[in-house]
Amino acid sequence: MTRLVLVHGIAQQHKGPRTLLADWYPGLTDGVILAGAALEERDVTMAFYGDLFRPVGHRGLGEPELDASDVDEGLERDLLLAWWRAAAQMESRVPGPDTAARGRTPYLVQRALDALSHSAFFAGIGERMLISDARQVRRYFTEPDLRRAIQARFLAALTDRTEVVVAHSLGSVVAYEALCAHPQVPDLTLVTLGSPLAVRGLVLDRLLPPPRDGRGRWPAPVRGWTNIADRGDVVALAKDLAPVFGHRVTDVLVHNGARAHDVRPYLTARETGQAIASALRTPAAE
Structure with a gap:
């Protein structure tokens, strides 16, 4: 019985639904326990779509070779320039973009990649992975068949007993668009973590359904929506969703430490646990 559906973000192409659930579940339960509730693993499902981004076999090792000229x-x-600007504003060690709006793309992108290598936020993420991450976002928005396939994975994870959807990063876009497109889904609570949904120009204006007069549509199946963001999360560039999606969104700030966009500190936060626990007040039926 699936009471809670999890939806992951980018860069999960080498994992699987059980692997990822095993990574998320301890943090999820820690947050819920802090809120004074409990959650059993049998109640949770991971809506997994990472394999749809997994590259086909090639002669090289690891990820395909990518550099600034491939962007x-x-x-x-x-996206890379936006991450650069945000990281430079938040971290003194990251050199700023200065006149980042001008110049040839490979030159600007290489400067961005070099600068981001100094960021604590992107620590441990190589140049190829940064490009790959940006590419996954671009492919979601520009390849209709892939977009539909990803949303279908999410919808297949829902049941008539699903009470809560917890969606991280690009997963919040997947859940939002799918719920807007399927108003017949039973009512549920949406919890978004590190969401880029309100980022104008990069995400908001590419949503389906498109925003009207700068305002996004409320997804019909959603009875309550809590959006949680870290002030230093450079992916969730617009921390508050309520100004775009309506006053029914409850925006909450948390502190995740250096890895501000990592899902695990989002899950262990008391605020996340409270949002989930309040939607699961009714005990599961035996």
């Missing part, structure tokens, strides 16, 4: 002129470039 798409559109969304991939714009």
Whole structure:
């Protein structure tokens, strides 16, 4: 019986639903316990779509070779530059972009990648992985068949007993769009973690359904929505969703430490546990 559905973000292509659930579940239960509730693993399902981004076999080792010259002129470039600007504002060790709006794409992107290598936020993420991460976001928004396949994975995880959806990063976009497109889904509570949904130009304006007069549509199946963000999360560039999606969104700030976008400190936060526990007040039926 699935009472809670988890939806992951980018860079999970080498994992699987059970592997990822095993990684998320301890943090999830820690947050719920802090809120004075409990959650059994049988009640939780991971809506997994990472394999849809997994590269086909090739002769090289690891990820395909990518460098600044491979970065798409559109969304991939714009994402990397936005992450650079945000990291430079938050961390003194990260050199700023200065006139980042001008210059050839490979040059600007290489500067961005070099600067981000000094960021605590992106510590341990190599150049190829940064490009790959931006590419996954671009592919979601520009490849309709892939977008539908990812949303289908999420919808397949829902049951008539699902009470809560917890969605991280790009997963919040997947859940939002799928719930908007399927108003017949039974009512549930949405909890978004490190969500980029309100980032204008990069995400908000690419949503389906598109925003109207700068305001996003409320997903019909959602009876309550809590959005949780770390002030230093450079992926969730717009921390508050209520100004875009309506006053029914409850925006909450947390502190996740250096790895502000990592899902695990989001899950262990008392605020996340409280949002989940309040939606699971009714005990599961035997």
